[in-house]
Amino acid sequence: MKRRFLFATLMCFVFPATAAVAPEDIARLGKDLTPVGADKLGNGKDIPAWKGGLPLDTSHQPGAFHPDPFAADKPRFRITAANVAEHRSRLTDGQVALLQRFPDLYFEVYPTHRSASYPDYVYKAIKTNAGRAELMKYGAGVTGATMSSPFPVPQNGLEVLWNHTLRFRGHSMAYTAVASSVTQGGQRIDALREYEYFIQYSIPGAEPADLDNKIFFLKRKTLAPAQMAGGITLVHETLDQVRSPRKSWIYVPGQRRLRRTPDLAYDTADSNTNSIRTVDQVDMFNGAPDYYDWELKGKREIYIPYNAYKVHQGNLKIDNILQDHHINPSLLRYEAHRVWVVEAKLRLGYSHRYSTRRYYVDEDSWSIIYAEEYDEKGELWQVTEAHTINYYDIQLVYPTLEVTYDLESGRYYAEGLDNERGATINFSRELDANDFSPNAIRREAVR
Template sequence: MSNRKHVIHTGALLLSLLASSVMAQVSPQEAAALGSKLTPLGAEKNGNADGSIPAWTGGLPVNAGAVDSRGFLADPFADEKPVFTITAQNASQYKDKLSAGQMAMFQRYPQTYKIPVYKTHRTAAVPDAIYSAAKLSAVNTQGVDGGNGLTGFNESHYYAFPIPKSGIEVVWNHSTRYRGGNTKRLITRVQPQTDGDFSMVHFEDEVAYPSELADENKSSAQNILFYFIQRVTAPARLAGNVLLVHETIDQVKEPRSAWLYNAGQRRVRRAPQVSYDGPATAADGLATSDNYDMFNGAPDRYDWKLVGKKEMYIPYNSYKLDSPTLKYGDILKAGHINQDLTRYELHRVWEVVATLKPGQRHIYATRHMYFDEDSWELAEVDHYDGRGALWRVGEGHIQQYYNKQVPGYTAETLYDLVAGRYSVVGLKNEEKRSVEFGYKTMASNYTPAALRQEGVR
């Protein structure tokens, strides 16, 4: 081969490799659809053909309901009744709008599992500044390392790919969605026994973003997506244990850093197990670390196939489930939560199938995932084991925290079809306050040194 041909061949190969390692952002012309044909976050603005999904008209206003002294929201749809209820007896009529996991729940609990379907309300909304950030992401953010990391994202901070072209870009929108800035929550985790008996673990957790921390070293935080800290406050045998996580954007280039403070030992240790299929905190072996937030962490162990969009009955506007008038015993029942307290609506979702890559390890070989198009919240996940059998069914009960313009979860449930048990995280009905958005904090609070100082049993 002549030198000239060798140079041309080599140059073409390098361009090919570059194209495969960097996923292009959308053009300014495509991004112009955000806020016009599409919602500002990339959903179809129009309703569906028969009107069962209405057009998006801006979401719930900030004054959609009253806010009590603990920060809990009134249900703006409290007077509505289910349009119909799906049960094991009629589920086959609706299977085209249900996941395989939902159908399996009807088979596993034919007498008690139900899906009450209400009128659809497209309530998702975020502040105008976040809409502008999403548009900035659309024309600047690119995926690198096969989509495992992002570049061009540090100026926008939210919704990496509001007009996604691939499955992994849909997943990134979930991971980079707006959560109300720095937040602080008092929540619970519980795994009821097969007879419904339960004991709860109580947490105080915080999420903080580098862009919202005055003392953050911006240059050293270029690959930080957020900081996360979780303190166990009860029961007494676990109280005082603290988990600290530095969540990175590209976890292949720089893996997530995690530390655990053990109150009994009064020691801080690295916690590499807090990732992938490492056991979730206080989940009794019924959930993995990456089940938290319905899915979190590095995407590198899976191939992500974008199947497309479909209409689906998903948990939505779950204000009844979040009511401070409820006791935890009203919600937690044998096999599954009290479905009379749930609300499902017909929404368009992005369907993504994650398949474990050859040579990679994870207890979930396949995940079928369904993301709400309006909020990018992950609403339904079906988890399959290595034999291809459906194992666990995840449901994210979504609500709009309208007073702060934040889509979020009321609770996340994960049902183990084999064990006949489940894990639920995020319930706060009996806690002393609801979520605190816009929490004021500093980067220096999210260091291993700070963990040692605050770790007092």
Template sequence: MMMHKKLIGAGAVALTLMSASIMAAVSPEEAARLNKDLTPMGAERGASADGTIPEWTGGLRKEYAPFLEDGSLENPFADEQPLFTITAQNYEQYADKLSEGQIAMFKRFPETYTMPIYPTHRTSTVPGEVLKQTFENATTVETVDGGNGLKNYSNIGSTPFPLPQTGVEAVWNHIVRYRGGSVKRTIVQITPNNNGSFTPVKFEDEFTFSNKVSDYSGDVGNLLFYFKQRVVEPARLAGNVLLVHETIDQVKQPRMAWVYNAGQRRVRRAPQVAYDGPGTATDGLRTADNYDMYNGSPDRYNWELVGKKDMYIPYNNYDLYSKEHKYADIAKAGHIDPKFTRYELHRVWEVVGTLREDARHIYAKRVMFLDEDTWQASVIDHFDGRGQLWRVAQSYNMQYYPIDTPWYAAETLNDLLSGRYLLLGLQNEESNGYQFGFDVSSKQYTPAALRREGRR
């Protein structure tokens, strides 16, 4: 594939394998680009040469429109029609702007899988304070211990490396990206059978960055965020709760996780909730670190920053998010119904993670494509130990414009071998889908609190 070698930062030399324990932050002169030819997040501010990708002019900000009465969002682009549709019959014309996994989807489902391509809109933005913190990070934040941890990173939720010089820096940008500080959401997870039938699993999730709890001490230490997930449906799983204290350097201090089993009425440590441990109620279709496209410690892979390219990725998926659609409308055999999806041409960073020789994981290689405006992983291709393409993940990006927060309507993980897939994050049929910026104390994220909550 043709690659744009428009590499930001210290240049191509900086992209060679770097084994030093500490990677230096960029110079003030380099950081100044964030107020000039680059956006505050490190993306290219200008339009593409042919104008297909427009200039970034600040994103779709909160002034556009409030949340609707049911908590959902108006579709800013409801009147637009696809420019064209990529199918199994014509994908070769667009192969240079597709991932290997996207191409494989056309081959695996030639009669039903399509990608409707719409005009590109650079809607992403984050609050001004986060942009200010990101600018400060550029000259102060460093990776330590070979990329396993971060130094001088106290502004949790801001982008640590807006001008990445290595692959692991770009991966960290995804892991710690801004997500509204704290959020509660009621969502479903669906794993359709090959005939399209499914039983949704409903979750109540809570996510809070460590510096957003009400009793924040002023020092995050090695703690990145708190995560809690309660199963609401089906009845056989209802009441089970997962609690996670996500650490930054997980080699130095592994992720701390506990589960409350409603049947046993007991809280147990859950060390399997990491790396390639099985995901909750997923029929073996995802690993623990597949959640949120990719999460956890980057230590098991060598990460190469390949460069940037123009690529068709899911973007501005307000129709997929709409409460006008039912889960059964969206979740079909093999893949979600393409008519509810929206793809646009955007610039992405390509990062390749290759499993270290001394590490184990069911994925021997991950090829990530990170949206330049959000650092959200938009497409990830997963390869097994034989080097065979196995699974394809896609996040259906959208901007929560009333609160200047990039997110996604759903994420999917398609297993090319079995023909099945996992769909996570839909809230179309829920009356209380998302709640951002809620107040919570760190005391509510303890094993003792988990036990009390489970018994209520």
């Protein structure tokens, strides 16, 4: 759906003012707060203190699957529809709804490992960002930041959201994976895709003025099935998402031309997802935040997908991962962690298929782990899980699998299934902005 009355509506709302983090709060980073701004201490029960996370493994081969550093752990307990009331205080509304909707689903809760870690130069960048980063007018973007999350001590929901959007994701990455939409009866529609990213925002040594209003460049190419093979989506993601929206192009093999797509945003259906997911649900949330009012609800302790190395392994068959109604729960791992909770309410005068959205953001990585979407009647419609791991060959936290469940239809969509490909994400691929120009894509398309 399209924006309506954008400028007039924007002028009717007061967005949270923000300035750089206070010097006394910056001084807390690396002391009572971790270098990314999380509480360093544990809760004295089942959440331990952060002690640096997983160390860098220089022996790991780029693109190889990551052995599970916690393979010896045993589940502490299992949460099911039958005992969900006992654990309600540490579950989200979406988790409860999933267990009630699918009685054979369960969550295996394991010991908590605060494994999130980043390179020292990322920690340095976060501290620098804290002293100079500011939200743009209307929360449309961020100024004064590079490399990673800009607000380690957030004051409002928009700052938490931008911490997720701008979290460190390496400098470039390339991988091939299956995305699958699964019907209520268990039938699958699989698409094999090739992904390439160049993260301009994290160029080493770059200053904010060097970024040319770019966060990253993305090329997504469909390899199979045959009727969709050769289709390419090209995205130039911007830092100012409202006054200078993302640029995007689509190449359709049958048309044999690359065309601009100004509507590749907001609640446009994400291609090949059987309309389960919208474009702004990719990576849990992306794009301009201007359709919603964002409220920071505070922190909670909940059980979330974490250290998902079991489902990450290359020798797994996709048939063993995707079950009729949900992902195979025996392959998933949940742990107790603290999360920031942010709620977004659709603004008057705007149209989007989700009226309310709630996000749960891991304090140790600024990654959105859970997303919950509500329809116009206020009924919970969808729940999305990000099953993350620490890619310890470069030290960053990123999903190995994202799953969106449609509670109304009983369908779900899974993305990131690289298990049968022989390789996972390669963060060492040599890429730059020139590889993502429209002319480069045109040349590739005709080869």
